[in-house]
Amino acid sequence: MSDGRALKHVQVREYVRSLVTGTAPGSPAPSERELVHRFGVARMTVRQAMDALVVEGLLERIPGRGTFVARPRRVASRVTCYTEEMTRRGMLGESQTLLARREQAGPGVARALSLTEGDAVIHWRRLRRADGSPMCIEDAYLNEVLLPGFLQSGMPTSLYEALELRGLRPTWAEDSVNADACTLDEAALLEVEQGSAVLRHSRRAISGDKVIEVSRTVYRADRFTLWVQLGQES
Amino acid sequence: MSDGRALKHVQVREYVRSLVTGTAPGSPAPSERELVHRFGVARMTVRQAMDALVVEGLLERIPGRGTFVARPRRVASRVTCYTEEMTRRGMLGESQTLLARREQAGPGVARALSLTEGDAVIHWRRLRRADGSPMCIEDAYLNEVLLPGFLQSGMPTSLYEALELRGLRPTWAEDSVNADACTLDEAALLEVEQGSAVLRHSRRAISGDKVIEVSRTVYRADRFTLWVQLGQES
DNA sequence: TAGTGGTCTAGACCACGAA
DNA sequence: TCGTGGTCTAGACCACTAA
Numbered sequence: 199m200s201d202g203r204a205l206k207h208v209q210v211r212e213y214v215r216s217l218v219t220g221t222a223p224g225s226p227a228p229s230e231r232e233l234v235h236r237f238g239v240a241r242m243t244v245r246q247a248m249d250a251l252v253v254e255g256l257l258e259r260i261p262g263r264g265t266f267v268a269r270p271r272r273v274a275s276r277v278t279c280y281t282e283e284m285t286r287r288g289m290l291g292e293s294q295t296l297l298a299r300r301e302q303a304g305p306g307v308a309r310a311l312s313l314t315e316g317d318a319v320i321h322w323r324r325l326r327r328a329d330g331s332p333m334c335i336e337d338a339y340l341n342e343v344l345l346p347g348f349l350q351s352g353m354p355t356s357l358y359e360a361l362e363l364r365g366l367r368p369t370w371a372e373d374s375v376n377a378d379a380c381t382l383d384e385a386a387l388l389e390v391e392q393g394s395a396v397l398r399h400s401r402r403a404i405s406g407d408k409v410i411e412v413s414r415t416v417y418r419a420d421r422f423t424l425w426v427q428l429g430q431e432s
Numbered sequence: 433m434s435d436g437r438a439l440k441h442v443q444v445r446e447y448v449r450s451l452v453t454g455t456a457p458g459s460p461a462p463s464e465r466e467l468v469h470r471f472g473v474a475r476m477t478v479r480q481a482m483d484a485l486v487v488e489g490l491l492e493r494i495p496g497r498g499t500f501v502a503r504p505r506r507v508a509s510r511v512t513c514y515t516e517e518m519t520r521r522g523m524l525g526e527s528q529t530l531l532a533r534r535e536q537a538g539p540g541v542a543r544a545l546s547l548t549e550g551d552a553v554i555h556w557r558r559l560r561r562a563d564g565s566p567m568c569i570e571d572a573y574l575n576e577v578l579l580p581g582f583l584q585s586g587m588p589t590s591l592y593e594a595l596e597l598r599g600l601r602p603t604w605a606e607d608s609v610n611a612d613a614c615t616l617d618e619a620a621l622l623e624v625e626q627g628s629a630v631l632r633h634s635r636r637a638i639s640g641d642k643v644i645e646v647s648r649t650v651y652r653a654d655r656f657t658l659w660v661q662l663g664q665e666s
Numbered sequence: 667t668a669g670t671g672g673t674c675t676a677g678a679c680c681a682c683g684a685a
Numbered sequence: 686t687c688g689t690g691g692t693c694t695a696g697a698c699c700a701c702t703a704a
Contacts (some may be wrong), residue, residue, distance in 0.1 A: 440692080440695095474695060475694095475696090476693070477693060478694090481690080494702090495701060496700075497703080498702095
């Protein structure tokens, strides 16, 4: 409404959105014919606007009754990094860089990053704390070609936020998780006894067609439980 | 085309779907005007058909160029049960029921199943094998009200397939995973040493608004790695 | 310039739900 | 019976792409 240049179906869509956001699921939206009169447009235009909101999951059509605010969809877990995850848990996440350098990809990392063995990668190893105590050790490998000058620009606090600025925030990830006993070195860094239970987490983080980040993280089992929401539903 | 009673936009949609399924991403779909002539329908009807395929992720429109087969979307992990998961891994999954009975829900299970403490639940405890060796011990709790006669009808091979027959297949789940050392009892059943690393997995499986199943599973860490795909992309 | 998808009109008839 | 969404028509003009 505020922009006369806007497409009509966009005007109608945003008008309806502004009406229904915040209202309870089940609340009625304006009828299509009512919007036709209000905006002086054809009914197909109104339907185009409403279709978008239905696909978006905001509205729900019930034939013979009307259009109503849909109950919010349950949505699969978002791909987050450690910093975001700890913030979500209400803990203070800190990182201590143990290693940050350019390396030549070994066979495993090369395959995971869809590179060739020997290609340049950024290896970033961090001890991560939550509320002051050790939580995990993370080894992240990044495709250097996609991140020119990354090492020189100073390491960011949140990797994924830094990637977002470059339009490379991962929107999809392949994760694997298993249990193990920690090694002597890990025990020292995590401040637990050797052989304590740990959660090993591997990730391939992807944005578009590109594998952005590959990481292996070892979590203290006494401090960390992984949470996942699966599937997609109405 | 085979059914003259079918809605026109459905006819067009399924005709286009049959044309493009199996063809490589980037292959052109028929143009909208071509379909108008072929089916003798209005262009809006064709657009309705194509819109559905675009929303579905099968097609991709490029203004000024045409409509093309989209590259398949990466999709978040489906909610699967043990039987399906082992089949997917190419292993033979077997189960030995250790316990299957009606119980009164304790406080934890009641809350997880959105019931009241003392409500009737089905408790099903199984030792699960893969290719003959122990893989995990699973304790599943089901809302008895949703599954009348479930215990009497004989326990199914695949829980989720059985639920599907009743229209209660979980399409969404909240999972949590952590690492631990196994207890003496668990060690005996899993045929590992006491204190061996295990993966503890909890699930709340949901269909629609209803919590269908709550389970706690302890996996042998030497045999099991959990795989998860996160996010949703193009 | 010709073809494509994007937008839009001004009607129409239908099945279904509620009163 | 009346209002709702579902389907459908037969056009129109636009911006963009490719030849």
